[in-house]
Amino acid sequence: MSKKAQKRFGQLLREKRMEKGFSLRKFARLVGVSPTYLSQVEQMNVDPPTADRVKRMAELLGESVDAWTSLAGRITEDLPGIIHQEPTEVPDLLRAVRGLTADQLRELRQSAEDMKKKGK
């Protein structure tokens, strides 16, 4: 885990938590972690939490789970399963789309959605 990712995640977490009006102890209780650990995450003294806890945090704060998971340097829990279903094709696809712009990726995603609809 890079120090930079730790810093961005900790800072953003504190900012959003306070913006939403959660005290440290209340938020820790809702996420299911100890307040001391949560405080350490915010102070950027430890790595961001696991993917399932990041997901819970993002949900409580009304933030994008994917964006927060990525910021925390984790991968969402459904991704390993998706890769294992198609262990050759999915990694190939990921390598192929590497380097495309965000707009191009959105376009590709839309095409994938359209293909799925046609297939049904």
Place this chain on the structure above:
Amino acid sequence: MARRFTKPKPEVSYLAPDDFENEAALILSEYGNAHGQVNEPPIPIDDIVEEYFKLVVEYKDLRAKYPEGDVLAAIFFNDKRIEVDASLVPEDFPAMRGRYRFTLAHELSHWRLHRHLYLRQANQPALLPAGGAKPDHVLRSRLTDRKEFQANHLAGCILMPREMVKRLWHAAHGSMDPIYLDDLRRKQQAILTAEVLRRGGIKSGDDAIDNMLLEYVARPMAETFEVSPDAMRIRLEGMNLLLRKKEPTLFA
């Protein structure tokens, strides 16, 4: 010789007992207007500090950070930040709940009463490099200057609001009559045995026995207000509901 003019240092104002009660009532009312009135104990001190006053709370190993003193908390006024020693966090150390809550209320009281003494003006360059780790004020386990006295007094009024204490005292004892230490002495042995068993020991000091007797009475309310029996006893003594001596009257 030319006269030297020096800017007087801001001083800590004198506050009368009613000033503390009024300030506490004002804080609770301000919080209540924004987040819903607090009508029953315990007072939600975390929410008041963090949600209403927007002070950042951090848990740290302050005993390691400040090895020269027994530091429980520190406040950084310009950062709007309070550091609390991790040994007080109630989820990890349930017996410290009262102490933790009082510490937060104490630091909030500094923010409310004393921040004007420390806040840098926006257009005034800092005397020290920005980001220095030196806190503006620290709470040690034993500090007795005027600012500490005021912060302790206001903290007590915030966590144990006068009217709530009166209401609960009346509900518990059926009247607003005080309880005297002399009356407790009649069952001193039984009370002390119970207290020693509960605490696992006895404090030292001149008033240790008397305090234990009074804290025996204060304990149920301390649990309701989520403060230490010690803090509850001091509040009840301040409100003349627990008294150490019976004053002589005209007829007795």
